[in-house]
Amino acid sequence: MRRRWxxxxxxxxxxxxxxxxxxxxxxxxxxxxxxxxxxxxRLLVLRSVAHIQRARAEGRWQKLDARRWRIEFR
Amino acid sequence: xxxEERLRQARSPLExxxxxxxxxxxxxxxxxxxxxxxxGSAVEIYSAGxxxxxxxxxxxxxxxxxxxxxxxxxxxxxGRVFYHPKWDITLEIPDETLAGDAERITEIQVDxxxxxxxxxxxxxxxRLNAFVYWRSExxxxxxxxxxxxxxxxxDSDYLKVRAxxxxxxxxxxxxxxxxxxxTPMGLDNSEPAE
Numbered sequence: 001m002r003r004r005w006x007x008x009x010x011x012x013x014x015x016x017x018x019x020x021x022x023x024x025x026x027x028x029x030x031x032x033x034x035x036x037x038x039x040x041x042r043l044l045v046l047r048s049v050a051h052i053q054r055a056r057a058e059g060r061w062q063k064l065d066a067r068r069w070r071i072e073f074r
Numbered sequence: 075x076x077x078e079e080r081l082r083q084a085r086s087p088l089e090x091x092x093x094x095x096x097x098x099x100x101x102x103x104x105x106x107x108x109x110x111x112x113x114g115s116a117v118e119i120y121s122a123g124x125x126x127x128x129x130x131x132x133x134x135x136x137x138x139x140x141x142x143x144x145x146x147x148x149x150x151x152x153g154r155v156f157y158h159p160k161w162d163i164t165l166e167i168p169d170e171t172l173a174g175d176a177e178r179i180t181e182i183q184v185d186x187x188x189x190x191x192x193x194x195x196x197x198x199x200x201r202l203n204a205f206v207y208w209r210s211e212x213x214x215x216x217x218x219x220x221x222x223x224x225x226x227x228x229d230s231d232y233l234k235v236r237a238x239x240x241x242x243x244x245x246x247x248x249x250x251x252x253x254x255x256x257t258p259m260g261l262d263n264s265e266p267a268e
Contacts, residue, residue, distance in 0.1 A: 014128075015162055018164060046256075048219040049223045052122045052223040053223065056122070064183075067181060067193070069183065070184075071183070073089045074085075
């Protein structure tokens with residue numbers, strides 16, 4: 001059986017990390033230490049582009065005109 | 075349905091964030107103040123939620139009035155950031171001035187409200203700056219994603235002129251060339267199976 005993601009626990013963990021980071025003053029952006037492989041980078045870009053195209057094709061992200069969008073979440 | 079009830083029904087972090095910004099926008103409208111989503115939250119919007127930002131970054135012309143409204147909504151100031159313990163939302167107002175063209179701000183309709191977001195071209199320039207000057211590979215990746223996903227809709231003349239002014243034109247041209255040369259990898263665009 002597929003295990004369901006526990007968003008509540010995950011959210012609490014994420015918040016604990018965020019609070020610890022704020023306490024430590026770690027508010028600046030961190031660079032990755034290892035550069036991505038160019039093929040990995042290309043694949044990640046294509047995956048994200050496909051995600052955007054899917055949201056638009058399904059009408060969840062609708063462009064009404066040049067500067068107006070409508071987002072449907074359900 | 076009350077705002078609290080609607081928020082509880084939100085099924086994704088982006089939905090929750092947009093509902094909160096929409097509520098803040100509604101509350102600030104009578105004061106003539108318009109909060110504008112910038113930074114990672116704007117990438118989250120234009121990437122249809124594929125990018126996940128830890129907090130909401132807003133540019134608001136009158137920080138003082140926005141802070142007062144945030145506190146009315148239940149946000150607590152923690153240093154530079156505001157946190158809502160009940161909604162588990164973190165928000166930051168990094169600036170009072172938009173680093174971009176006000177004419178290019180995008181209006182996003184969500185439910186019966188609206189959220190205003192930095193223009194796509196200005197957001198790409200922002201990521202491009204972080205890529206070039208902070209050597210942030212991740213920002214470079216998201217600049218590429220947005221350039222590729224919206225290739226036919228972007229005002230490339232504006233993008234190139236602004237990139238020239240910010241000395242990021244070479245990086246922009248390299249990215250555009252890479253996108254043009256990219257070999258399709260045959261990604262399946264269907265929904266992943268549950």
